[in-house]
Amino acid sequence: MKRYSGFLIDLDGTMYRGSEVITEAVAFVKQLEKQSASYLFVTNNSTKSPETVATLLKSMDVPATKEHVFTSSMAMASYLTRTKEFVRAFVIGEEGLLESLKESGMMVSEDEQPDYVVMGLDRAISYEKLAKAATYVRQGAKFFITNGDAALPTEKGLMPGNGSLAAVVATTTGVKPFVVGKPSPIIIEEALKRLGTTKEETLLIGDNYDTDILAGIHAGIDTLLVHTGVTTKEALKQKEAQPTYTCESLADWQRSIEE
Amino acid sequence: MKRYSGFLIDLDGTMYRGSEVITEAVAFVKQLEKQSASYLFVTNNSTKSPETVATLLKSMDVPATKEHVFTSSMAMASYLTRTKEFVRAFVIGEEGLLESLKESGMMVSEDEQPDYVVMGLDRAISYEKLAKAATYVRQGAKFFITNGDAALPTEKGLMPGNGSLAAVVATTTGVKPFVVGKPSPIIIEEALKRLGTTKEETLLIGDNYDTDILAGIHAGIDTLLVHTGVTTKEALKQKEAQPTYTCESLADWQRSIEE
Incomplete structure:
Protein backbone atom coordinates (compact mmCIF):
# COMPACT_ATOMS: atom_id res chain seq x y z
CA MET A 1 0.00 0.00 0.00
CA ASN A 45 -18.16 24.91 8.58
CA SER A 46 -17.81 28.62 7.88
CA THR A 47 -19.08 30.05 11.15
CA LYS A 48 -16.27 29.01 13.52
CA SER A 49 -12.76 30.44 13.70
CA PRO A 50 -9.83 27.97 13.49
CA GLU A 51 -9.08 28.74 17.15
CA THR A 52 -12.58 27.65 18.18
CA VAL A 53 -12.34 24.43 16.16
CA ALA A 54 -8.88 23.66 17.60
CA THR A 55 -10.17 24.22 21.15
CA LEU A 56 -13.03 21.78 20.51
CA LEU A 57 -10.62 19.18 19.10
CA LYS A 58 -8.20 19.59 22.02
CA SER A 59 -11.12 19.05 24.44
CA MET A 60 -11.57 15.69 22.65
CA ASP A 61 -7.87 14.85 23.19
CA VAL A 62 -7.03 15.37 19.51
CA PRO A 63 -3.57 16.86 18.95
CA ALA A 64 -4.60 20.07 17.19
CA THR A 65 -3.61 23.73 17.09
CA LYS A 66 -5.28 26.42 15.00
CA GLU A 67 -2.62 25.73 12.34
CA HIS A 68 -4.18 22.28 11.90
CA VAL A 69 -7.59 23.71 10.98
CA PHE A 70 -8.77 24.81 7.53
CA THR A 71 -12.36 26.03 7.19
CA SER A 72 -14.38 26.88 4.08
CA SER A 73 -14.12 30.54 5.18
CA MET A 74 -10.32 30.34 5.10
CA ALA A 75 -10.47 28.67 1.68
CA MET A 76 -12.77 31.45 0.45
CA ALA A 77 -10.44 34.17 1.72
CA SER A 78 -7.25 32.71 0.24
CA TYR A 79 -8.92 31.81 -3.07
CA LEU A 80 -10.53 35.19 -3.67
CA THR A 81 -7.51 37.31 -2.72
CA ARG A 82 -4.86 35.25 -4.55
CA THR A 83 -5.41 36.55 -8.06
CA LYS A 84 -6.37 40.13 -7.36
CA GLU A 85 -5.51 42.66 -4.68
CA PHE A 86 -7.92 45.05 -2.95
CA VAL A 87 -11.10 43.18 -3.80
CA ARG A 88 -14.36 44.35 -2.31
CA ALA A 89 -17.00 41.96 -1.01
CA PHE A 90 -20.52 42.17 0.36
CA VAL A 91 -20.62 39.45 2.98
CA ILE A 92 -23.43 37.43 4.53
CA GLY A 93 -22.01 35.23 7.24
CA GLU A 94 -20.95 34.84 10.83
CA GLU A 95 -17.75 35.73 12.69
CA GLY A 96 -15.62 32.94 11.17
CA LEU A 97 -16.20 34.15 7.63
CA LEU A 98 -15.91 37.87 8.40
CA GLU A 99 -12.63 37.36 10.28
CA SER A 100 -11.06 35.23 7.55
CA LEU A 101 -11.96 37.70 4.83
CA LYS A 102 -10.74 40.73 6.76
CA GLU A 103 -7.47 38.98 7.68
CA SER A 104 -6.83 38.25 4.01
CA GLY A 105 -7.05 41.96 3.22
CA MET A 106 -10.40 41.90 1.53
CA MET A 107 -12.49 45.05 1.79
CA VAL A 108 -15.80 44.15 3.38
CA SER A 109 -18.39 46.69 2.32
CA GLU A 110 -22.10 47.18 2.82
CA ASP A 111 -23.04 50.02 0.54
CA GLU A 112 -20.82 50.01 -2.53
CA GLN A 113 -21.16 47.71 -5.52
CA PRO A 114 -18.73 44.88 -4.65
CA ASP A 115 -16.62 42.56 -6.84
CA TYR A 116 -18.03 39.60 -4.94
CA VAL A 117 -21.06 38.61 -2.95
CA VAL A 118 -19.76 36.08 -0.43
CA MET A 119 -22.24 34.00 1.51
CA GLY A 120 -21.78 31.59 4.41
CA LEU A 121 -24.27 30.34 6.97
CA ASP A 122 -25.73 33.32 8.84
CA ARG A 123 -28.20 32.64 11.61
CA ALA A 124 -28.92 36.36 11.77
CA ILE A 125 -30.10 36.33 8.14
CA SER A 126 -32.60 39.02 7.18
CA TYR A 127 -34.66 39.98 4.15
CA GLU A 128 -32.54 43.12 3.76
CA LYS A 129 -29.32 41.10 3.54
CA LEU A 130 -30.81 38.70 0.99
CA ALA A 131 -32.27 41.56 -1.05
CA LYS A 132 -28.94 43.41 -1.05
CA ALA A 133 -27.08 40.27 -2.12
CA ALA A 134 -29.58 39.70 -4.94
CA THR A 135 -29.26 43.30 -6.12
CA TYR A 136 -25.43 43.20 -6.18
CA VAL A 137 -25.40 39.83 -7.97
CA ARG A 138 -27.83 41.14 -10.57
CA GLN A 139 -25.55 44.18 -11.03
CA GLY A 140 -22.63 41.91 -11.84
CA ALA A 141 -20.92 40.90 -8.57
CA LYS A 142 -19.64 37.31 -8.68
CA PHE A 143 -21.59 35.08 -6.29
CA PHE A 144 -19.48 32.79 -4.07
CA ILE A 145 -20.70 30.57 -1.23
CA THR A 146 -18.60 28.83 1.43
CA ASN A 147 -20.58 25.61 1.06
CA GLY A 148 -23.77 24.30 -0.46
CA ASP A 149 -24.91 22.10 2.44
CA ALA A 150 -28.71 22.07 2.33
CA ALA A 151 -29.19 21.23 6.00
CA LEU A 152 -27.19 21.58 9.17
CA PRO A 153 -27.30 18.65 11.63
CA THR A 154 -27.92 19.94 15.18
CA GLU A 155 -29.10 18.43 18.44
CA LYS A 156 -32.62 19.68 17.59
CA GLY A 157 -32.56 17.99 14.17
CA LEU A 158 -31.75 19.29 10.71
CA MET A 159 -31.78 23.09 10.45
CA PRO A 160 -31.46 25.24 7.33
CA GLY A 161 -27.93 25.14 5.91
CA ASN A 162 -26.06 27.65 3.79
CA GLY A 163 -27.08 25.91 0.57
CA SER A 164 -30.75 26.48 1.39
CA LEU A 165 -30.27 30.15 2.26
CA ALA A 166 -28.09 30.77 -0.79
CA ALA A 167 -30.91 29.28 -2.89
CA VAL A 168 -32.93 32.43 -2.08
CA VAL A 169 -30.38 34.61 -3.88
CA ALA A 170 -29.89 32.07 -6.67
CA THR A 171 -33.65 31.75 -7.27
CA THR A 172 -34.19 35.52 -7.16
CA THR A 173 -31.39 36.30 -9.57
CA GLY A 174 -31.19 33.14 -11.69
CA VAL A 175 -27.42 33.10 -10.98
CA LYS A 176 -25.86 29.85 -9.75
CA PRO A 177 -23.25 30.36 -7.02
CA PHE A 178 -19.63 29.20 -7.15
CA VAL A 179 -19.09 26.79 -4.26
CA VAL A 180 -15.76 26.84 -2.44
CA GLY A 181 -16.36 24.11 0.17
CA MET B 1 -68.00 35.35 -29.36
CA ASN B 45 -49.93 39.21 -3.22
CA SER B 46 -50.31 37.84 0.32
CA THR B 47 -49.04 40.80 2.30
CA LYS B 48 -51.82 43.33 1.70
CA SER B 49 -55.34 43.26 3.11
CA PRO B 50 -58.28 43.50 0.65
CA GLU B 51 -59.02 46.98 2.06
CA THR B 52 -55.51 48.18 1.18
CA VAL B 53 -55.74 46.76 -2.34
CA ALA B 54 -59.19 48.34 -2.85
CA THR B 55 -57.89 51.73 -1.67
CA LEU B 56 -55.03 51.52 -4.17
CA LEU B 57 -57.45 50.61 -6.98
CA LYS B 58 -59.83 53.42 -6.06
CA SER B 59 -56.93 55.88 -6.14
CA MET B 60 -56.47 54.75 -9.77
CA ASP B 61 -60.13 55.44 -10.51
CA VAL B 62 -60.99 51.71 -10.69
CA PRO B 63 -64.47 50.92 -9.33
CA ALA B 64 -63.47 48.61 -6.47
CA THR B 65 -64.47 47.86 -2.90
CA LYS B 66 -62.80 45.30 -0.62
CA GLU B 67 -65.48 42.82 -1.79
CA HIS B 68 -63.90 43.02 -5.26
CA VAL B 69 -60.50 41.82 -4.02
CA PHE B 70 -59.33 38.24 -3.54
CA THR B 71 -55.72 37.67 -2.38
CA SER B 72 -53.73 34.44 -2.09
CA SER B 73 -54.00 34.86 1.69
CA MET B 74 -57.80 34.84 1.48
CA ALA B 75 -57.66 31.77 -0.80
CA MET B 76 -55.39 30.06 1.72
CA ALA B 77 -57.72 30.82 4.63
CA SER B 78 -60.90 29.66 2.93
CA TYR B 79 -59.25 26.56 1.45
CA LEU B 80 -57.64 25.33 4.68
CA THR B 81 -60.65 25.89 6.93
CA ARG B 82 -63.30 24.49 4.57
CA THR B 83 -62.76 20.77 5.23
CA LYS B 84 -61.79 20.84 8.88
CA GLU B 85 -62.66 23.04 11.85
CA PHE B 86 -60.25 24.29 14.49
CA VAL B 87 -57.07 23.78 12.54
CA ARG B 88 -53.80 25.01 13.93
CA ALA B 89 -51.14 26.71 11.83
CA PHE B 90 -47.63 27.99 12.28
CA VAL B 91 -47.51 31.06 10.08
CA ILE B 92 -44.69 32.93 8.38
CA GLY B 93 -46.11 36.00 6.70
CA GLU B 94 -47.16 39.61 6.97
CA GLU B 95 -50.34 41.30 8.16
CA GLY B 96 -52.48 40.33 5.15
CA LEU B 97 -51.93 36.61 5.71
CA LEU B 98 -52.22 36.69 9.50
CA GLU B 99 -55.49 38.65 9.35
CA SER B 100 -57.06 36.37 6.74
CA LEU B 101 -56.18 33.23 8.68
CA LYS B 102 -57.41 34.59 12.00
CA GLU B 103 -60.67 35.83 10.46
CA SER B 104 -61.32 32.36 9.07
CA GLY B 105 -61.13 30.90 12.59
CA MET B 106 -57.75 29.25 12.22
CA MET B 107 -55.66 28.94 15.38
CA VAL B 108 -52.33 30.63 14.78
CA SER B 109 -49.75 29.11 17.09
CA GLU B 110 -46.03 29.49 17.65
CA ASP B 111 -45.10 26.73 20.02
CA GLU B 112 -47.35 23.74 19.47
CA GLN B 113 -47.00 21.21 16.65
CA PRO B 114 -49.43 22.59 14.03
CA ASP B 115 -51.55 20.88 11.37
CA TYR B 116 -50.14 23.26 8.79
CA VAL B 117 -47.09 25.38 8.19
CA VAL B 118 -48.39 28.32 6.15
CA MET B 119 -45.91 30.60 4.46
CA GLY B 120 -46.34 33.88 2.63
CA LEU B 121 -43.84 36.62 1.86
CA ASP B 122 -42.38 37.91 5.12
CA ARG B 123 -39.90 40.77 4.93
CA ALA B 124 -39.15 40.23 8.61
CA ILE B 125 -37.99 36.66 7.93
CA SER B 126 -35.48 35.21 10.40
CA TYR B 127 -33.44 32.03 10.77
CA GLU B 128 -35.57 31.08 13.80
CA LYS B 129 -38.79 31.26 11.78
CA LEU B 130 -37.31 29.19 8.96
CA ALA B 131 -35.85 26.64 11.39
CA LYS B 132 -39.17 26.31 13.23
CA ALA B 133 -41.05 25.86 9.97
CA ALA B 134 -38.58 23.16 8.88
CA THR B 135 -38.90 21.36 12.21
CA TYR B 136 -42.73 21.34 12.11
CA VAL B 137 -42.77 20.19 8.47
CA ARG B 138 -40.37 17.38 9.29
CA GLN B 139 -42.64 16.40 12.19
CA GLY B 140 -45.58 16.03 9.83
CA ALA B 141 -47.26 19.44 9.42
CA LYS B 142 -48.53 19.98 5.88
CA PHE B 143 -46.59 22.72 4.11
CA PHE B 144 -48.68 25.34 2.25
CA ILE B 145 -47.45 28.52 0.59
CA THR B 146 -49.53 31.46 -0.64
CA ASN B 147 -47.54 31.67 -3.87
CA GLY B 148 -44.36 30.38 -5.43
CA ASP B 149 -43.21 33.63 -7.08
CA ALA B 150 -39.40 33.51 -7.14
CA ALA B 151 -38.94 37.27 -7.31
CA LEU B 152 -40.92 40.34 -6.41
CA PRO B 153 -40.79 43.29 -8.83
CA THR B 154 -40.15 46.53 -6.92
CA GLU B 155 -38.96 50.00 -7.81
CA LYS B 156 -35.45 48.91 -6.74
CA GLY B 157 -35.52 45.86 -9.02
CA LEU B 158 -36.35 42.23 -8.37
CA MET B 159 -36.33 41.31 -4.70
CA PRO B 160 -36.65 37.84 -3.12
CA GLY B 161 -40.19 36.48 -3.48
CA ASN B 162 -42.06 33.97 -1.38
CA GLY B 163 -41.07 31.09 -3.66
CA SER B 164 -37.39 31.79 -2.99
CA LEU B 165 -37.85 31.99 0.79
CA ALA B 166 -40.05 28.88 0.85
CA ALA B 167 -37.25 27.06 -1.00
CA VAL B 168 -35.21 27.28 2.22
CA VAL B 169 -37.77 25.13 4.07
CA ALA B 170 -38.27 22.85 1.06
CA THR B 171 -34.53 22.28 0.62
CA THR B 172 -33.96 21.71 4.35
CA THR B 173 -36.79 19.20 4.69
CA GLY B 174 -37.00 17.71 1.21
CA VAL B 175 -40.77 18.43 1.31
CA LYS B 176 -42.30 20.24 -1.66
CA PRO B 177 -44.92 22.86 -0.67
CA PHE B 178 -48.54 22.96 -1.83
CA VAL B 179 -49.04 26.23 -3.68
CA VAL B 180 -52.38 28.05 -3.31
CA GLY B 181 -51.76 31.09 -5.53
Missing part, protein backbone atom coordinates in the same frame (compact mmCIF):
# COMPACT_ATOMS: atom_id res chain seq x y z
CA LYS A 2 1.12 3.49 -0.86
CA ARG A 3 2.60 5.58 1.97
CA TYR A 4 1.26 9.12 2.35
CA SER A 5 2.98 12.03 4.08
CA GLY A 6 0.04 14.49 4.01
CA PHE A 7 -3.50 14.02 5.30
CA LEU A 8 -6.64 16.15 4.81
CA ILE A 9 -9.11 15.00 7.44
CA ASP A 10 -12.82 15.76 7.74
CA LEU A 11 -14.35 16.53 11.15
CA ASP A 12 -18.03 15.68 11.74
CA GLY A 13 -18.60 11.95 11.12
CA THR A 14 -14.85 11.34 10.90
CA MET A 15 -13.35 12.72 14.16
CA TYR A 16 -16.64 12.92 16.08
CA ARG A 17 -20.39 12.50 15.74
CA GLY A 18 -22.04 15.56 17.32
CA SER A 19 -20.57 15.60 20.84
CA GLU A 20 -19.41 11.95 20.73
CA VAL A 21 -15.69 11.41 20.08
CA ILE A 22 -14.64 8.67 17.62
CA THR A 23 -11.75 7.24 19.66
CA GLU A 24 -10.20 5.27 16.79
CA ALA A 25 -9.85 8.52 14.86
CA VAL A 26 -8.18 10.25 17.80
CA ALA A 27 -5.69 7.38 18.11
CA PHE A 28 -4.99 7.62 14.38
CA VAL A 29 -4.21 11.35 14.54
CA LYS A 30 -1.97 10.82 17.58
CA GLN A 31 -0.03 8.30 15.49
CA LEU A 32 0.29 10.87 12.66
CA GLU A 33 1.66 13.41 15.14
CA LYS A 34 4.17 10.86 16.46
CA GLN A 35 5.38 10.17 12.92
CA SER A 36 5.61 13.93 12.22
CA ALA A 37 3.22 13.53 9.29
CA SER A 38 1.49 16.66 7.97
CA TYR A 39 -2.23 16.87 8.61
CA LEU A 40 -4.97 19.43 8.30
CA PHE A 41 -8.59 19.23 9.41
CA VAL A 42 -10.74 20.44 6.53
CA THR A 43 -14.29 21.51 7.32
CA ASN A 44 -17.18 23.06 5.40
CA LYS A 182 -16.52 20.35 -0.41
CA PRO A 183 -17.41 18.80 -2.91
CA SER A 184 -15.70 21.66 -4.77
CA PRO A 185 -12.00 21.03 -5.46
CA ILE A 186 -11.26 24.66 -4.50
CA ILE A 187 -11.09 23.97 -0.75
CA ILE A 188 -8.83 20.97 -1.39
CA GLU A 189 -6.45 22.92 -3.63
CA GLU A 190 -6.26 25.72 -1.05
CA ALA A 191 -5.75 23.21 1.78
CA LEU A 192 -2.87 21.56 -0.11
CA LYS A 193 -1.17 24.95 -0.50
CA ARG A 194 -1.46 25.41 3.26
CA LEU A 195 -0.32 21.85 4.05
CA GLY A 196 2.64 22.02 1.67
CA THR A 197 2.41 18.47 0.33
CA THR A 198 1.82 17.46 -3.30
CA LYS A 199 -1.33 15.81 -4.62
CA GLU A 200 0.54 12.54 -5.07
CA GLU A 201 1.65 12.25 -1.44
CA THR A 202 -1.65 13.36 0.15
CA LEU A 203 -4.67 11.33 1.25
CA LEU A 204 -8.13 12.79 1.95
CA ILE A 205 -10.10 11.07 4.73
CA GLY A 206 -13.84 11.57 5.24
CA ASP A 207 -17.17 9.86 5.99
CA ASN A 208 -19.39 11.64 3.45
CA TYR A 209 -19.19 10.51 -0.15
CA ASP A 210 -21.11 13.48 -1.57
CA THR A 211 -18.89 16.13 0.04
CA ASP A 212 -15.53 14.69 1.21
CA ILE A 213 -14.87 11.95 -1.32
CA LEU A 214 -16.18 13.89 -4.31
CA ALA A 215 -14.01 16.88 -3.35
CA GLY A 216 -10.96 14.58 -3.36
CA ILE A 217 -11.95 13.00 -6.67
CA HIS A 218 -12.56 16.43 -8.23
CA ALA A 219 -9.16 17.63 -7.02
CA GLY A 220 -7.42 14.47 -8.23
CA ILE A 221 -6.09 13.15 -4.92
CA ASP A 222 -6.44 9.73 -3.28
CA THR A 223 -9.39 9.28 -0.92
CA LEU A 224 -10.29 7.08 2.04
CA LEU A 225 -13.97 6.70 2.95
CA VAL A 226 -14.41 5.75 6.60
CA HIS A 227 -17.80 4.26 7.47
CA THR A 228 -18.20 6.08 10.80
CA GLY A 229 -20.60 8.76 9.61
CA VAL A 230 -22.96 9.56 6.77
CA THR A 231 -22.24 7.19 3.87
CA THR A 232 -23.17 3.52 4.36
CA LYS A 233 -21.67 0.61 2.37
CA GLU A 234 -25.02 0.19 0.62
CA ALA A 235 -25.12 3.84 -0.44
CA LEU A 236 -21.52 3.68 -1.63
CA LYS A 237 -22.33 0.76 -3.97
CA GLN A 238 -24.65 3.07 -5.95
CA LYS A 239 -21.86 5.54 -6.73
CA GLU A 240 -20.04 5.47 -10.04
CA ALA A 241 -16.66 6.91 -9.07
CA GLN A 242 -15.36 4.98 -6.05
CA PRO A 243 -12.96 6.21 -3.33
CA THR A 244 -9.38 4.88 -3.50
CA TYR A 245 -9.88 3.04 -0.19
CA THR A 246 -12.65 2.29 2.31
CA CYS A 247 -12.52 1.12 5.91
CA GLU A 248 -14.83 0.49 8.85
CA SER A 249 -12.87 2.75 11.19
CA LEU A 250 -9.47 4.40 11.27
CA ALA A 251 -8.30 1.61 13.65
CA ASP A 252 -8.79 -0.84 10.75
CA TRP A 253 -6.91 1.49 8.46
CA GLN A 254 -4.01 1.82 10.88
CA ARG A 255 -3.78 -1.98 11.22
CA SER A 256 -3.77 -2.40 7.44
CA ILE A 257 -0.89 0.05 6.92
CA GLU A 258 1.13 -1.51 9.76
CA GLU A 259 0.83 -5.02 8.30
CA LYS B 2 -69.12 33.86 -26.06
CA ARG B 3 -70.60 36.27 -23.51
CA TYR B 4 -69.28 36.02 -19.95
CA SER B 5 -71.00 37.19 -16.80
CA GLY B 6 -68.11 36.67 -14.37
CA PHE B 7 -64.54 38.02 -14.59
CA LEU B 8 -61.44 37.14 -12.58
CA ILE B 9 -58.94 39.94 -13.21
CA ASP B 10 -55.23 40.06 -12.39
CA LEU B 11 -53.71 43.28 -11.01
CA ASP B 12 -50.01 43.98 -11.72
CA GLY B 13 -49.43 44.05 -15.48
CA THR B 14 -53.17 43.97 -16.16
CA MET B 15 -54.68 46.93 -14.23
CA TYR B 16 -51.38 48.78 -13.65
CA ARG B 17 -47.62 48.50 -14.11
CA GLY B 18 -45.98 49.49 -10.83
CA SER B 19 -47.43 52.94 -10.15
CA GLU B 20 -48.60 53.51 -13.77
CA VAL B 21 -52.31 52.96 -14.41
CA ILE B 22 -53.34 51.05 -17.57
CA THR B 23 -56.21 53.32 -18.62
CA GLU B 24 -57.77 50.86 -21.09
CA ALA B 25 -58.14 48.38 -18.24
CA VAL B 26 -59.81 50.96 -16.00
CA ALA B 27 -62.29 51.80 -18.79
CA PHE B 28 -63.00 48.09 -19.24
CA VAL B 29 -63.80 47.57 -15.54
CA LYS B 30 -66.02 50.67 -15.51
CA GLN B 31 -67.94 49.08 -18.39
CA LEU B 32 -68.30 45.85 -16.38
CA GLU B 33 -69.68 47.82 -13.45
CA LYS B 34 -72.18 49.60 -15.70
CA GLN B 35 -73.39 46.24 -17.04
CA SER B 36 -73.64 44.89 -13.47
CA ALA B 37 -71.26 42.06 -14.37
CA SER B 38 -69.55 40.19 -11.51
CA TYR B 39 -65.83 40.76 -11.19
CA LEU B 40 -63.11 39.98 -8.72
CA PHE B 41 -59.47 41.10 -8.70
CA VAL B 42 -57.34 38.02 -8.01
CA THR B 43 -53.78 38.61 -6.80
CA ASN B 44 -50.91 36.40 -5.61
CA LYS B 182 -51.56 31.20 -9.31
CA PRO B 183 -50.67 29.02 -11.29
CA SER B 184 -52.39 26.67 -8.82
CA PRO B 185 -56.09 26.14 -9.60
CA ILE B 186 -56.87 26.43 -5.85
CA ILE B 187 -57.02 30.24 -5.84
CA ILE B 188 -59.28 30.16 -8.93
CA GLU B 189 -61.67 27.61 -7.41
CA GLU B 190 -61.86 29.64 -4.21
CA ALA B 191 -62.34 32.88 -6.16
CA LEU B 192 -65.23 31.33 -8.14
CA LYS B 193 -66.95 30.35 -4.89
CA ARG B 194 -66.63 33.94 -3.76
CA LEU B 195 -67.77 35.39 -7.12
CA GLY B 196 -70.73 33.02 -7.41
CA THR B 197 -70.47 32.37 -11.16
CA THR B 198 -69.90 28.98 -12.80
CA LYS B 199 -66.75 27.97 -14.64
CA GLU B 200 -68.61 28.10 -17.95
CA GLU B 201 -69.71 31.72 -17.56
CA THR B 202 -66.40 33.08 -16.17
CA LEU B 203 -63.37 34.54 -17.95
CA LEU B 204 -59.92 34.93 -16.40
CA ILE B 205 -57.94 37.98 -17.56
CA GLY B 206 -54.21 38.36 -16.96
CA ASP B 207 -50.86 39.39 -18.48
CA ASN B 208 -48.65 36.57 -17.19
CA TYR B 209 -48.85 33.23 -18.95
CA ASP B 210 -46.96 31.28 -16.28
CA THR B 211 -49.18 32.39 -13.40
CA ASP B 212 -52.52 33.83 -14.60
CA ILE B 213 -53.18 31.84 -17.76
CA LEU B 214 -51.88 28.55 -16.40
CA ALA B 215 -54.07 28.94 -13.30
CA GLY B 216 -57.09 29.37 -15.56
CA ILE B 217 -56.12 26.40 -17.71
CA HIS B 218 -55.53 24.24 -14.62
CA ALA B 219 -58.92 25.23 -13.24
CA GLY B 220 -60.65 24.62 -16.58
CA ILE B 221 -61.97 28.14 -17.28
CA ASP B 222 -61.60 30.35 -20.34
CA THR B 223 -58.64 32.75 -20.34
CA LEU B 224 -57.73 36.05 -21.96
CA LEU B 225 -54.05 36.99 -22.16
CA VAL B 226 -53.60 40.75 -22.44
CA HIS B 227 -50.18 41.88 -23.71
CA THR B 228 -49.80 44.83 -21.31
CA GLY B 229 -47.40 43.14 -18.88
CA VAL B 230 -45.05 40.18 -18.60
CA THR B 231 -45.77 37.79 -21.47
CA THR B 232 -44.83 38.93 -24.98
CA LYS B 233 -46.30 37.51 -28.20
CA GLU B 234 -42.96 35.87 -28.93
CA ALA B 235 -42.87 34.14 -25.53
CA LEU B 236 -46.47 33.02 -25.93
CA LYS B 237 -45.65 31.23 -29.19
CA GLN B 238 -43.35 28.85 -27.29
CA LYS B 239 -46.16 27.66 -25.00
CA GLU B 240 -47.98 24.45 -25.70
CA ALA B 241 -51.38 25.14 -24.12
CA GLN B 242 -52.66 28.46 -25.47
CA PRO B 243 -55.06 30.92 -23.79
CA THR B 244 -58.63 31.00 -25.15
CA TYR B 245 -58.13 34.60 -26.35
CA THR B 246 -55.33 37.15 -26.60
CA CYS B 247 -55.46 40.93 -27.11
CA GLU B 248 -53.15 43.94 -27.19
CA SER B 249 -55.09 45.82 -24.57
CA LEU B 250 -58.51 45.63 -22.93
CA ALA B 251 -59.66 48.45 -25.27
CA ASP B 252 -59.15 46.04 -28.21
CA TRP B 253 -61.03 43.37 -26.34
CA GLN B 254 -63.93 45.71 -25.61
CA ARG B 255 -64.13 46.72 -29.28
CA SER B 256 -64.11 43.07 -30.37
CA ILE B 257 -67.06 42.14 -28.11
CA GLU B 258 -69.02 45.22 -29.13
CA GLU B 259 -68.70 44.41 -32.84
